[in-house]
Amino acid sequence: MTLPKFILGDNTDYPNAIFVIHTEFPRFIINLEDDEVEWFEDFDVEDQKELETETENAIKFATEFYDSEVAKYED
Numbered sequence: 001m002t003l004p005k006f007i008l009g010d011n012t013d014y015p016n017a018i019f020v021i022h023t024e025f026p027r028f029i030i031n032l033e034d035d036e037v038e039w040f041e042d043f044d045v046e047d048q049k050e051l052e053t054e055t056e057n058a059i060k061f062a063t064e065f066y067d068s069e070v071a072k073y074e075d
Helices: 045-074
Strands: 006-009 019-022 028-031 036-039
Touching: 006 045, 019 045, 028 045
Parallel strands: none
Antiparallel strands: 006 019, 019 028, 028 036
16 A cells, blocks of 8 residues: 555544644654654654755645645635
């Protein structure tokens, strides 16, 4: 099965939260309500610098994905 890079998620237990799931490395879920990130990966100390750059980009792209999806619903 091929998964999309980003998936939107919600949960009635968290009515104000909007989750974006990033399915490629580094895999994570971000809650756009408070920008909290939950990682599905374990990272080594030597990966730290690359991780910081990749994380910043991935979160930016996750937010852009959400904005794009919402814009489609508004049209």
